[in-house]
Amino acid sequence: MDNRRGKWHLVAFIACAISVIYTFLIPDPIGKDTLIQPLPEIKILGEPEASLPSNIGDHDSRAFMGKNFIGYYSAKGDLIALMRRDSGAILGDDFAIFRTGKAKVYSYFDLKTKANRIIGEEGFPLTIDGNPFVMRNDQMGISKLGNEGAVLWRYEFGRIITGASAVAERAAFGTLSGEAIVLDKDGLPLFIIEPSVLGLSAKYPCVYGIALSPDGSMLAMLHGLEPQRLSIFKERGSGWGVLASILIEKESPYPRESAFSMDGSQGFFDSGDGYFHFDAEEKEFRHLPLKLETSSDRRSLISPLGEDGFTLLYDAGGSTNFGLIINGVLRASFNVAAGASLINVRGTEVDVIGDAAIQRFFVDLGGVK
Numbered sequence: 001m002d003n004r005r006g007k008w009h010l011v012a013f014i015a016c017a018i019s020v021i022y023t024f025l026i027p028d029p030i031g032k033d034t035l036i037q038p039l040p041e042i043k044i045l046g047e048p049e050a051s052l053p054s055n056i057g058d059h060d061s062r063a064f065m066g067k068n069f070i071g072y073y074s075a076k077g078d079l080i081a082l083m084r085r086d087s088g089a090i091l092g093d094d095f096a097i098f099r100t101g102k103a104k105v106y107s108y109f110d111l112k113t114k115a116n117r118i119i120g121e122e123g124f125p126l127t128i129d130g131n132p133f134v135m136r137n138d139q140m141g142i143s144k145l146g147n148e149g150a151v152l153w154r155y156e157f158g159r160i161i162t163g164a165s166a167v168a169e170r171a172a173f174g175t176l177s178g179e180a181i182v183l184d185k186d187g188l189p190l191f192i193i194e195p196s197v198l199g200l201s202a203k204y205p206c207v208y209g210i211a212l213s214p215d216g217s218m219l220a221m222l223h224g225l226e227p228q229r230l231s232i233f234k235e236r237g238s239g240w241g242v243l244a245s246i247l248i249e250k251e252s253p254y255p256r257e258s259a260f261s262m263d264g265s266q267g268f269f270d271s272g273d274g275y276f277h278f279d280a281e282e283k284e285f286r287h288l289p290l291k292l293e294t295s296s297d298r299r300s301l302i303s304p305l306g307e308d309g310f311t312l313l314y315d316a317g318g319s320t321n322f323g324l325i326i327n328g329v330l331r332a333s334f335n336v337a338a339g340a341s342l343i344n345v346r347g348t349e350v351d352v353i354g355d356a357a358i359q360r361f362f363v364d365l366g367g368v369k
Contacts, residue, residue: 046082062075063096067341075346092127106118106119117148121134123135165211170183178202179193195223200229206223211258220267220278229247254272257300263307266278268325274288300315303343313336349362
């Protein structure tokens, strides 16, 4: 499973299998007639700093994490902090987590209060939909961090976690054994959603993709092998039911990206069989036309944009492409810089983080027909 999306890469039940790099059949390259207008890009240049500048929180700062560098840039398009990439570092717009000291322990830096503390939890930090957590090394326990790095709650799952999604009042965790565990904002268990109990059994159960709708009332899961399904579950009173489910023809045992739109009316999902759009009102899936290029275990990045749109970063025949999907229709697709690894979405501005530059675009949602 805000910046959505510096999104989390847990390795789950990986086996030899074929997946795909995608190219849309009819790309609409960027130009004056598209919905996308380029903004001045930000070059990732300069001497990297050894530590985080103390005044980062004084800016309207946006975090970025590239292949070699991490840092912050301003809403105006100025690079305000640049550091070499530490494999253990996690950045958010309001916090940063680094390994510090001779023992290389993780420390949490609150950018607003300028407070910092050593994180005493065992494991590795990660962000789930922009929220800081620490996953235990065995991937069977998790701790939620709050302001200034304090531990808000801990939860022991008793099974390996393979994916997660978090919204304001809830968090959902998919497991290797194929169910989703839904916790409330205090880390207390609310529901366990077991597809097999709801008539969706598989020979090899596992959750490969998971996403909560913004209000927490729907849950999307890419789950199982033989068969594999993409299913939408809906909260109904004291339990959950199946809102819609579709079989995936080209199964894939790799983690995949899932997202709901900002109003929860639509979903957009990656799978080994390409991309699927979901209309919550009609309860229908739509399979986007894709062209099979080659095999890869790399997954694309998906972020919601506005009430009915999504941005997409995906592999396309050896290059990286940006895609814009509005109401389930591909409205634009074009190459972006090599090494693009993250999408930052702020309102109608979309920033694509590459190895040497941050490409910025304005999306004219008012021009959508």
